[in-house]
Amino acid sequence: MPKLPTANSPKVAIFVDDKEVLVPGDTNLLEALKTVGIETPHICYHPYLPVSGNCRQCLVEQEGPRGRMLIIACFTPVTPGMKIYTPASSARVKNARQATSEFMLVNHPLDCPICDKAGECSLQENYMESAHQSRLRPEVGKQYHGNPDHTFVDSKGQVRGGKRVALGPRVTLDEERCVQCDRCVRFMRHVAKDEQLQLASRGDHTYITTFPGEKLDHEYDLCVTDICPVGALTANHFRFQQRTWLLSRTPSISMDDSLGANIWIDHNNGKIWRIMPRCNPEVNRSWLSNTSRLAYMGFTENRLASGDLNIVSDLLKHAKKVALVAGGACTLEDLAALKMLKDYLGDRASLFGGTLRPVLEADGISKSGDPLANRAGFKALGIPDNNLNDLMKHAADYDVLLTVHNDLFGDDEGAMILKKIPNRVILSAFNDETSKDATLVCGVNHWSEVTGSMINSLNILQKLSPAPTCPDAQLKPAYEVLSTLAGNPLTSAIAALQKVQEFVPALKPYSYENIRSTGVKLDGVLL
Amino acid sequence: MKKVQGAVHFVANNKLSFERGPSPVELYPTPADQLGHHKKVQPQPTMEEILPKLETPAMKARIADLLSRYPEAQGALLEVLWLVQEALGWVPREGIRYAAKVCGCSPAHAFGVATFYTMYKHAPTGRFLLQFCRNICCEQKGASNIIAYTEKALNIKTGETTPDGLFTILQVECLGACGFGPVMLVNDDFATNAKDGKLTMIPGETLTPEHVDNILRWCYAREKEFKNEPVRDALGGSVAGHLGHPGAPGASAVAQIFDYAPPSPVLGLKAVSKETGVVLTWKGAPEFTRLVVEREEGGSWKEIGEPSVKDKEFTDPNGRSGMNYRMIATSGDRVAKPSKEEKAV
Amino acid sequence: MAEKIKVCTGNFGKGAQDIAVYKKLGGYANISSRLFDLSQFEVIDLVQRSGLRGRGGAGFPTGLKWSFVPRNTGKPVYIVVNADEGEPGTFKDHFLMIEDPHRLIEGLIIAGWALGSRTAYIYVRGEFLPCIESLNKAISQAYAEGLLGKNIGGTKFSFDIFVHRGAGAYICGEETALINSLEGQKGQPRLKPPFPAVSGAWKSPTCVNNVETLMALPWIFQNSPEAYAALGTASAGGTKVFCVSGDVKRTGVYEAPLGTPVMELLTSSEYACGIDGTLKGVIPGGSSCPVLLPEECEKATLDYECMSCFKTMFGSGAVMPFNTTRDVVVLLNTLGNFYSHESCGQCTPCREGTGYAKRIINSILNGEGHDGDLELLLSLSDQYNGTTICPLAPALGAPMTAFIKKYRSEFEAYIEKNPNHGSPRICATYRPGAFW
DSSP: OOOOOOTTOOEEEEEETTEEEEEESSSBHHHHHHHTTOOOOOSSOOTTSOOOOOSOOSEEEEEETTEEEEEETTTOBOOTTOEEEOTTTOHHHHHHHHHHHHHHHHTOOOOGGGOTTTTSOHHHHHIIIIISSOOOOOOTTOOOTTOTTOOSSSOTTOSOOOOSEEOSSSEEEOGGGOOOOOHHHHIIIIISOOOOEEEESOGGGOEEEESTTOOOOOTTTTHHHHHOSSSSEEETTTTTTOOGGGOEEEEEEOTTSTTOOEEEEEEETTEEEEEEEOOBTTTTBTOOOHHHHHGGGGTTSSBOOOOOHHHHHHHHHHOSSEEEEEOTTOOHHHHHHHHHHHHHHGGGEEEEEOOSSOOOOOOSSSOOSOSOTTHHHHHHHTOOSSOHHHHHHTGGGOSEEEEESOOHHHHOGGGGGGGGSSEEEEEESBOOHHHHTOSEEEEBOOGGGSOEEEEOTTSEEEEEOOOSOOSOTTOBOHHHHHHHHTTSOOOSHHHHHHHHHHHOGGGTTOOTTTSOTTOEEOTTTOO | OOOOOSSOOEEETTEEEOOOOOOTTOOSOOGGGOSSOTTOOOOOOOHHHHHHHHSOHHHHHHHHHHHHTSSSGGGGHHHHHHHHHHHHSSOOHHHHHHHHHHTTSOHHHHHHHHHHSTTSOSSOOOSEEEEEEOSHHHHHTTHHHHHHHHHHHHTOOTTOBOTTSOEEEEEESOOSOGGGOSOEEETTEEESEEETTEEEOOTTOOOOHHHHHHHHHHHHHHHHHOSSOOOOOTTSOOOTTTTTOSSSTTGGGOOOOTTSSOOOOOEEEEEEEETTEEEEEEEOOTTOOEEEEEEEETTEEEEEEOOOTTOSEEEETTOOTTOEEEEEEEETTEEOOOOOOEEOO | OGGGOOSSSTTTTTTTTSHHHHHHTTTTHHHHHTGGGSOHHHHHHHHHHHTOBOSSSSOOBHHHHHHTSOOSSSSOOEEEEEEOOOSTTOOHHHHHHHHOHHHHHHHHHHHHHHHTOSEEEEEEOTTOHHHHHHHHHHHHHHHHTTSSBSSGGGSSOOBEEEEEEOOSOGGGGSHHHHHHHHTTSOOOOOOSSSOTTTSOGGGSOEEEEEHHHHHTHHHHHHSOHHHHHHHSOSSSOSEEEEEEOSSBSSOEEEEEETTEEHHHHHHOTTTTOSBSSSEEEEEOSSTTSOOBOHHHHHHOEESHHHHHHTTSOOTTOEEEEEETTSOHHHHHHHHHHHHHHHOOSOSHHHHHHHHHHHHHHHHHHTTOOOTTHHHHHHHHHHHHTTOSSSTHHHHHHHHHHHHHHHSHHHHHHHHHTSTTTTSOSSOTTOOTTSOO
């Protein structure tokens, strides 16, 4: 894996286009140039994959003992005093990059109008940078747009031609668009550690394939569609759904795992079209598991309508002993509101928390295996994170159960014992197993629709942003519902965060404005 | 124009074979285009069908030998694929999977390797695989005429197999016998002629139509002589002394014992008399840990200095031209023999 | 006088495949008598003094290459013999290995001693099964005689040689590709650094040498490095095995000192005995070297410096003359086919560019060329230079440029066969601006 610059990287002076600049000294040239605002086009380089250096797009010139040589920026370590020439001053570099771009397009179909990657394709970006004055001319037999006979299915004089190859249950390959950068191969080999993909054959006949007859099938296989720089590997669930430039992106956190993978929620017209990993070097890097990625399909289905809070509040008023149960997808704000409710009910209420789902091993990529996403947040607020068994043991003592974002019955059959509690109030986004058996249900917003914050297993405070995709405008976030029950409605997330800060003074310095998109490391603050 | 259907139908000798419309620019079939059965889906045997041929005691012994030759099992992948091809006549998919299992790599990796190299056959061929070189030297001397002649004589095209299953013609790139060009390989043997029941390649004889006829006749005669083509050891036969390793098994990952060779003496000692005295220069070696300069005085050697191992020269201020010098190097705890004596000039 | 000395090919035709014969001819004498008294440093120094340069094509000084290999680090050191002889026109190693396998083994033992290597692999290209058989037989004999194996000659030195069969990939002649292939991967060149001398096969120090380079060692030992250096030119010592193919009276493998004039090699009765027909051009060092015109051949001598004066390369010593009846477009077409077929598919300019060049040349040959195609090919060749990991694409670019520049009229004659050669090179049905 390439070494990436950090805040602690030593600064060294190098000469770029004869100007002296200070760059991080412990990284490669491509990353170093990026830190001083020089973008180097690249196809095969990916910061979280081993360098393979095969696309030859990131060429720069270096002054060396044998004169100025073309080198690839992604593989060249920064050395103090090195002299680098970029296209800004070197016609040779400009030509070489242009040539590489053109070479890539020799066997590329240029079917951007029907390509799902259009808008986020490296080839398109590089083309704008360098190759728009193409010198290569079309070959005989090669058909281009503008040609009325263009049918999109012929091979256009190309050497590769597998179209719509079902590479696996979730991924489709269009071979003619492939530029053989081998990112997907390296991902499967070095990150997923399961070498299911390989480049077969050689020369310009090289093509991506699994072992014939086998399918690409892995928990992280959809990552190959993210890192594919062109439209060769596409995700079945997003194929021909939306043009990428029509999507709005909301940065959020996947609340199904305590690592809290950073995600983009891509949506328009109130509908989520896909979830993409959002790069966070310390958390999930550029990866996202299929489970987290495909979960969006259920976000708007099987939802609960908002309930009548007066009945709930009435019930709570007359309850003798109330069990308040927090679940996995609770944000810090929800937990603070729950705590308010506990304080409001006084001794009659006890707090419970945790999940009945099995806690698995961390996979080292984007999952810690712990389904209680905000476990660190539970600890920070002093809410028990693992005492559901106590509740089940003493179920008979309680007459009201109130759960927030916790599908107890769906997670474990053993929880059915809680049916002993006569009044079961469920605050949940979904009409899940627990809601079906409830005496009172009260629909709330899903985590993808709320502003909030959470602390992940690495003790990083991360924020969730709301995607405007809620199917029912009446729905409210769980913290609002809970605080209303507690008699002190928090009508905004900011107010809820302030409540959190009341409970946890250590979080005082943070607001939604100053929690960075990659989160804030709480080292020395909590735990 | 025909639609490109799905994907990879079949990979023959490295060639992704998909259906596509005629392209006006492909003049020759590439060697990879060939290996017969163009646009035909190659039926693949199952693992159960090929295992009896692969898991013989002899095969197991050879694979074990091969694996012991490399520090990592994957090193033997090419060789195991050769053995699979020897046993089955070609490399079917399951054969690749078998090789991958033996060598501890993923089947996809082995598939990539097996399709990268052109000599693994991804489809069965005729009993005699005739590979014609059509590279620059052979082409210059008329390879295309020879190929056309052979195609006509056997009534098949390049890449096809005769109906009797005897011959397959391939055009390949340089075979490495350019001086004899045009040349061909009959299975694994170079041939420009056949004489006295043998394939020959002797200087001055190149492939001509008559020679091709001779070679074809040799093939027919051989077919009568042997019912099946005798299997030629794909790896040139096992080596006596290699089997089970003359050294320890897995000798390949072992370093040489460090003190097998005598320690290095100082080489290239030169002594030049200058105004400041005698200046000594020599060639340093990275293993030196200590250097001693000695001067001859009255028939015996006397130590006069100890330059650092990084030094390039040493000056003896008391030296005069005509004095004898030598140096003694130490590497670790081993003292080398003295360097050649050098008279200062 | 000097012509009589044969460093590598001295045992040709004498039945030296058998160890007894080889020993009678003076073989393995160094191993028993001198080698084991020398330190590693002395052996390397000896090779450096001989001026021996790598015979595979690049011509890197062998002694210098050896001195880069770290010694006694506790890591295994591998010696890999590059017998993946695939350059069109080159066939010397093929016959060196068949005729005199023991000399290679002797050279390997010397190299093993110098580098502190325990294991050597001979990577033989897949087509050379006869060579592999010859080598395996020789290695068996050497084991039986105690020249290989554990504690050779009673010293602490142990040495094993394995033959590795390649499977058909020209690119494996590049040393890092060869190492990848040895490791059971696709033969794709690696990024450098690290260089193989530091981290090669299985991340251990590795030295890759050509067959002919190693086969010169026994002679250097038996005689002296100075004697070897005296055979050649000032900057490169010794003799070279030349492969003469193409239009000469007697093709074959000839050993001649470096600095021999091209025409002497082609016309001398000792060597190729004269040109068949009228000389039109000579490719001096294997297919990737730019072609020389007859008038250049008159002046050129076969050594590294002179060849670079003529903007070509000494390469692997494959001399390929062709006469006036040969069509250069056909010749270039075979090169286009070859290099596009042998591109490993890693770097974009080579992967896509060689195939593109091939198709353009194909169409010129097919009478479908267009005006401007030659400029296009020349600019392609420009774009191969320095943009790839290994020099395979430039190896097509250099001869392509030379062929087009030196025989331009013939290419133009082909292009004029196309009745529409004046029109741009695009699809006939393409109508610019039809949609927008």
